[in-house]
Amino acid sequence: MNTWNSKPVFRIGKAIGLILGASVLSLNVATAAITVTKHNLSNAGLGTQANSLQSPGTEAICVFCHTPHGADTNAAVPLWNRVLTGLGPYTTYDSLGTSSLDGSVAAVGSVSIACLSCHDGTQAMNVMINTPGSGGYDPAGVTLSGTWVGPASAATPVGSLNYGGTTNIVNIGTDLQNDHPVGVQYAGGGINATTHTTDTQFAGTTNDADFNMPWRVTLNGAPVWYVDTAVGSAGVREKTDMQLYTRNDVPGGGGVDEPTVECASCHNPHTSDNPTFLRIANTGSAVCLACHVK
Numbered sequence: 074m075n076t077w078n079s080k081p082v083f084r085i086g087k088a089i090g091l092i093l094g095a096s097v098l099s100l101n102v103a104t105a106a107i108t109v110t111k112h113n114l115s116n117a118g119l120g121t122q123a124n125s126l127q128s129p130g131t132e133a134i135c136v137f138c139h140t141p142h143g144a145d146t147n148a149a150v151p152l153w154n155r156v157l158t159g160l161g162p163y164t165t166y167d168s169l170g171t172s173s174l175d176g177s178v179a180a181v182g183s184v185s186i187a188c189l190s191c192h193d194g195t196q197a198m199n200v201m202i203n204t205p206g207s208g209g210y211d212p213a214g215v216t217l218s219g220t221w222v223g224p225a226s227a228a229t230p231v232g233s234l235n236y237g238g239t240t241n242i243v244n245i246g247t248d249l250q251n252d253h254p255v256g257v258q259y260a261g262g263g264i265n266a267t268t269h270t271t272d273t274q275f276a277g278t279t280n281d282a283d284f285n286m287p288w289r290v291t292l293n294g295a296p297v298w299y300v301d302t303a304v305g306s307a308g309v310r311e312k313t314d315m316q317l318y319t320r321n322d323v324p325g326g327g328g329v330d331e332p333t334v335e336c337a338s339c340h341n342p343h344t345s346d347n348p349t350f351l352r353i354a355n356t357g358s359a360v361c362l363a364c365h366v367k
């Protein structure tokens with residue numbers, strides 16, 4: 074069974090709470106991370122954190138990315154509150170033509186397009202499908218009112234990630250040739266629902282042998298893969314493991330349920346545990362070595 078590590082923490086928290094009363098609150102709050110990150114774009118945001126953007130339009134945090142109703146379903150991402158059509162076009166990593174790339178690269182989609190709906194720098198970040206409160210739904214996107222507060226270093230602080238121009242790497246842009254590949258088959262391909270049918274660590278042959286083998290779990294009847302890291306428990310899918318995202322549209326791929334690397338393979342957009350939203354600390358390049366055998 075799949076178990077995010079926050080669940081056991083919460084259960085333990087409840088059990089301790091019965092004994093210790095209010096002290097359990099601090100245990101749970103310690104895991105509530107997004108509030109103190111740059112992904113808190115709310116008015117009640119980071120006041121104290123330099124270089125953060127804040128919208129005066131709302132005190133809600135999740136609303137910049139999620140909505141409980143009326144979400145965009147053009148990519149398989151949870152309850153997405155931003156329009157995911159008409160983005161790009163993107164230039165993907167494979168078009169750079171390195172002679173060592175083994176895996177095929179799918180068109181930008183999955184969770185990566187959700188990240189890029191802000192991080193390609195083209196869309197204002199206070200545009201959302203369903204703004205807070207009653208009657209704020211527009212499937213084409215609505216802009217929250219108010220003026221953005223941006224980093225003092227930016228000449229023109231605006232609500233899109235292009236405020237720093239070409240020197241702002243947080244603005245990934247639409248040319249992804251200079252970014253780690255996303256939408257790329259894991260281990261060069263060879264892993265899919267047909268070649269790996271049990272919830273175990275993959276032990277078959279891949280097209281690129283220089284990778285740590287991923288584990289499979291079944292969620293809602295469909296296979297999901299992850300690369301186990303040294304953080305947390307072995308053989309249990311946790312947020313501190315590298316998540317692989319299942320896709321059926323990899324060109325020349327096996328067609329069904331193939332694990333690919335996407336932005337959120339390495340980043341957890343909610344965590345404050347590590348700098349730059351990394352799933353694990355990158356000490357000794359642990360992020361890179363979780364997947365690559367080098």
Ligand code: HEC
Pocket residue numbers: 107112113134135136137138139150151184187188316337341342343
């Ligand atoms: C900056 C964008 C952003 C914000 C803000 C954000 N999320 Fe997310 N969230 C994402 C993305 C992207 C995913 C998919 C990532 C993945 O696959 O792990 C996600 C996934 C989730 C999931 C499903 C996967 C999981 O981690 O359990 C839940 C639940 C969730 N978010 C809840 C929230 C809540 C609650 C808030 C507000 C407190 C919030 N998110 C704020 C971007 C965001």
Ligand code: HEC
Pocket residue numbers: 111112114124125126137138184187188189190191192198243336337340341342348349350
């Ligand atoms: C709602 C818009 C939005 C979405 C969606 C979004 N981000 Fe961000 N992200 C931001 C903003 C704003 C910043 C802070 C920029 C700044 O202050 O310079 C940021 C900063 C970051 C940073 C740098 C953090 C730091 O400490 O310097 C990383 C890494 C990042 N985002 C990754 C992601 C990933 C990965 C996803 C998808 C899983 C994602 N973001 C989705 C708006 C977004």
Ligand code: HEC
Pocket residue numbers: 185188189192242243244245252253254255334335336337338339340349351355360
């Ligand atoms: C294979 C892992 C991996 C993937 C995939 C990945 N990143 Fe990153 N990203 C990293 C690492 C590692 C860092 C920290 C680099 C550093 O410390 O300078 C980083 C840093 C960043 C930063 C902060 C840059 C800075 O110096 O302020 C942003 C923003 C970011 N990533 C966004 C994204 C987005 C958006 C995607 C998907 C298009 C993505 N990342 C895909 C590993 C990854």
Ligand code: HEC
Pocket residue numbers: 171172173174175176177253254257258259260261281300315316334338339358360361362363364365
């Ligand atoms: C989630 C797993 C994962 C993580 C983490 C990861 N990579 Fe990768 N990386 C891949 C995959 C898969 C490819 C595509 C390899 C292929 O098909 O040949 C790739 C490709 C690359 C390439 C391009 C290879 C080429 O032939 O053009 C480089 C360089 C690279 N990664 C370096 C890094 C570095 C540095 C880090 C840490 C910052 C990192 N990777 C983290 C999975 C990962």
